[in-house]
Amino acid sequence: MKFENKVIVICGAGKGIGFNLAKSLDDLGCRLILHAFSNESMEKLKCSFSNKKHKYFKCDFSDPLNLEFEWNKQIGVDLKVDGFVNCVGTRLRRPLNLLNASLIIQIMTTNFVSHLEMIRILTKKGNYNSGFSAVGVSSIAAHIGSAGVAAYAASKAAMEAATRCLAKELFKKKIRVNTVVCGQINTEAYDSFMETKTDADNILDRQFLGLGTSQDVSDIILFLLSDKSRFISGASIPADGGYLI
Numbered sequence: 153m154k155f156e157n158k159v160i161v162i163c164g165a166g167k168g169i170g171f172n173l174a175k176s177l178d179d180l181g182c183r184l185i186l187h188a189f190s191n192e193s194m195e196k197l198k199c200s201f202s203n204k205k206h207k208y209f210k211c212d213f214s215d216p217l218n219l220e221f222e223w224n225k226q227i228g229v230d231l232k233v234d235g236f237v238n239c240v241g242t243r244l245r246r247p248l249n250l251l252n253a254s255l256i257i258q259i260m261t262t263n264f265v266s267h268l269e270m271i272r273i274l275t276k277k278g279n280y281n282s283g284f285s286a287v288g289v290s291s292i293a294a295h296i297g298s299a300g301v302a303a304y305a306a307s308k309a310a311m312e313a314a315t316r317c318l319a320k321e322l323f324k325k326k327i328r329v330n331t332v333v334c335g336q337i338n339t340e341a342y343d344s345f346m347e348t349k350t351d352a353d354n355i356l357d358r359q360f361l362g363l364g365t366s367q368d369v370s371d372i373i374l375f376l377l378s379d380k381s382r383f384i385s386g387a388s389i390p391a392d393g394g395y396l397i
């Protein structure tokens with residue numbers, strides 16, 4: 153796969169899957185635009201890639217109305233991008249009686265509205281190169297029913313539904329859009345999320361290939377970013393260790 157000097161935007165690059173992907177694409181010679189939300193993740197990215205010519209983008213996905221302004225201010229309009237990967241995600245496990253409209257809006261906005269908005273910004277005329285590939289990181293939660301995760305599951309399902317529509321809308325501009333549907337992946341966020349789990353369902357009995365790694369997901373994303381996947385668009389590609397079959 154040829155990635156040298158390709159410009160790839162990774163949102164949520166400071167942790168877990170996003171950070172692993174940033175390291176992989178850096179090794180392959182990409183020019184990266186690395187997004188983080190927290191000061192801690194931004195510092196980690198700048199230290200990890202201190203000798204590289206990557207760019208850094210800091211913004212809050214819970215405020216989608218500000219994304220275009222921040223993109224133009226921090227990155228500018230002169231750079232054409234070849235790919236976009238969105239690893240941003242906020243998880244919430246709460247029964248319905250402890251949910252409220254404000255929390256639901258926050259999850260939907262951060263996980264879905266800003267995803268769509270970033271693709272809108274990046275696919276504006278002059279902002280991307282032909283062959284542009286966008287990849288959203290979704291979850292098996294979008295495909296199964298689990299108690300307490302209605303808002304999170306709905307936000308990922310919305311991402312996948314929008315992906316199918318965008319694929320049909322954008323192919324004429326030589327743009328492909330896909331999602332990767334993650335099962336349980338061994339990241340810090342996975343550990344803390346599982347601490348809130350109360351039911352007896354043993355996920356890893358069903359995910360028969362075991363707990364996934366960030367590298368397992370990155371390898372699929374690399375394929376979707378590359379021309380090797382030129383015949384795939386609008387798809388939800390499983391990275392689920394067999395969970396959904």
Ligand SMILES: NC(=O)c1ccc[n+]([C@@H]2O[C@H](COP(=O)([O-])OP(=O)(O)OC[C@H]3O[C@@H](n4cnc5c(N)ncnc54)[C@H](OP(=O)(O)O)[C@@H]3O)[C@@H](O)[C@H]2O)c1
Pocket residue numbers: 163164165166167168169170187188189190191193194211212213214238239240241242243262289290291292334335336337338339340341342
């Ligand atoms: N790990 C799993 O088992 C699993 C399973 C299914 C799906 N996924 C999905 O995979 C993706 C990556 O998950 P992960 O486990 O690797 O890491 P993670 O710790 O869940 O990463 C979440 C990322 O989202 C960013 N973020 C959170 N709130 C934000 C906000 N308001 N604005 C902008 N960015 C924000 C964080 O940025 P900062 O670093 O700056 O805080 C962080 O980089 C997520 O979308 C998650 O839903 C993961």
